[in-house]
Amino acid sequence: xxxxxxxxxxxxxxxxxxxxxxxxxxxxxxxxxxxxxxxxxxxxxxxxxxxxxxxxxxxxxxxxxxxxxxxxxxxxxxxxxxxxxxxxxxxxxxxxxxxxxxxxxxxxxxxxxxxxxxxxxxxxxxxxxxxxxxxxxxxxxxxxxxxxxxxxxxxxxxxxxxxxxxxxxxxxxxxxxxxxxxxxxxxxxxxxxxxxxxxxxxxxxxxxxxxxxxxxxxxxxxxxxxxxxxxxxxxxxxxxxxxxxxxxxxxxxxxxxxxxxxxxxxxxxxxxxx
Numbered sequence: 001x002x003x004x005x006x007x008x009x010x011x012x013x014x015x016x017x018x019x020x021x022x023x024x025x026x027x028x029x030x031x032x033x034x035x036x037x038x039x040x041x042x043x044x045x046x047x048x049x050x051x052x053x054x055x056x057x058x059x060x061x062x063x064x065x066x067x068x069x070x071x072x073x074x075x076x077x078x079x080x081x082x083x084x085x086x087x088x089x090x091x092x093x094x095x096x097x098x099x100x101x102x103x104x105x106x107x108x109x110x111x112x113x114x115x116x117x118x119x120x121x122x123x124x125x126x127x128x129x130x131x132x133x134x135x136x137x138x139x140x141x142x143x144x145x146x147x148x149x150x151x152x153x154x155x156x157x158x159x160x161x162x163x164x165x166x167x168x169x170x171x172x173x174x175x176x177x178x179x180x181x182x183x184x185x186x187x188x189x190x191x192x193x194x195x196x197x198x199x200x201x202x203x204x205x206x207x208x209x210x211x212x213x214x215x216x217x218x219x220x221x222x223x224x225x226x227x228x229x230x231x232x233x234x235x236x237x238x239x240x241x242x243x244x245x246x247x248x249x250x251x252x253x254x255x256x257x258x259x260x261x262x263x264x265x266x267x268x269x270x271x272x273x274x
Contacts, residue, residue, distance in 0.1 A: 002202060003075040004107050007039070009056050010082040018267045019082070022100055027059055053227055054218070055240030056081070056197050064211035069204050076107055077207075078117070078200035083266035086117070086200070090260060099265060116257040117200035118248065121192035124158035155245055156187040162234050163241045167225070171242055174220040179213065179250070186249040193248040194259065197240060206255055213250065214243055 008015075008024040013034045019026040020037070028034035029041055029051050041058045042048035045065040051058045056079065063069050071077065080086055085103040090110060111117060159168045172184050201207050218239045225238045251257055 002107055004078060004104065004200075005071070005075055006078040006080060006086075006104070007059070008080050008082060009059060012082070012268065013038070015082050015267055018270060022103070023105060024080070029056065029059060050227070050239070052229070053237055053239050054243075055237050057214070057218070057240060057243050060211060061215055064208060064215075069207045072202055072204040072207055076111070076117075076200055076202045078104070079198045080262075081196070081198065082268065083264060084196055084198065084262050085265055086119075087261045087263050099270075102263065103265075111200075111258060114256050114258040115201065115203050115206060116251050116255040117260045118194040118251060118257050119196055119198060120194070120259045120261045122195040123192045124155055125153035125191045153191060154188055155190050155193050159187065159241070159245065163238065164235050167235075167238070168242070168245075170224055171217075171221050174224070175217050176213070179217075182253060183246060183249050187245060190248075193245050194251075195244060196262070197244045197247060198262075199247065199251065200260075203255070206251075209254070210247075210250055214246060217246070218243065 006022075006024045007027045008019045008022065009027045009029060010019065011028070011030045011032060013028065013032060016026055016035055016037060026038050027041070028038035029048075031051075034040065040048075041051070041062040044062070046062050047054065047058050048062075054061075060079075069077070078086065088102060088104050088106075088108070090108070156168055160166065168187060172180060172187070175183060221239065221242065229236065231238075
């Protein structure tokens with residue numbers, strides 16, 4: 001069975017020792033000060049200055065552009081966040097007392113016949129009515145029945161509600177022919193996607209092909225949305241939110257994948273190393 005290298009993404013230097021104690025590679029993003037032990041996305045060929053809008057994708061770009069994904073064919077390469085971690089078992093046993101033992105350290109046998117691991121589905125049609133009333137007033141006025149039918153609460157409706165009405169439609173028009181209609185159909189018909197912009201992969205070609213398509217598209221989208229720091233948070237990370245939906249579509253279309261559970265655990269709140 002192949003080995004596993006897990007990159008753990010963080011915005012705080014205070015997480016360094018905690019991440020290292022998990023045997024993960026600490027990745028520091030953003031403009032904060034980080035110790036030398038961190039892997040950074042602001043060296044070599046990079047788009048680190050776009051991190052506020054792109055999120056973790058600035059690190060994916062850095063790996064890709066600097067040909068640092070070549071080890072994908074020799075081992076599994078994964079990504080997690082300082083507060084979202086892949087579980088060791090598909091049962092996602094939240095009762096595990098020792099955190100380090102509950103998250104993936106070795107490649108589970110269930111991954112043997114797959115190329116990509118995506119997080120388990122996030123269902124948009126489980127949105128609470130209180131959030132609909134807060135974020136979805138425009139959609140509610142346009143079609144009041146959409147929120148009372150699980151089939152009609154699609155990925156697109158959810159995006160419109162939280163990240164800007166009509167913006168996803170505009171962005172889709174900028175995709176190349178090979179993905180435009182496929183992705184449009186995905187967001188209009190699916191009621192779930194694999195959230196949080198993280199995945200695990202063991203193919204350098206898949207990773208490179210994904211990055212090639214993704215970053216060409218996001219670059220085109222910059223002409224539409226720009227880099228307005230005054231946008232509200234639910235909209236300022238527009239390129240990260242677009243990538244989050246596209247990741248689900250693209251890897252499901254182009255890879256042999258398995259879905260796997262995450263657990264929420266903010267290591268900021270841990271007093272000691274694990």
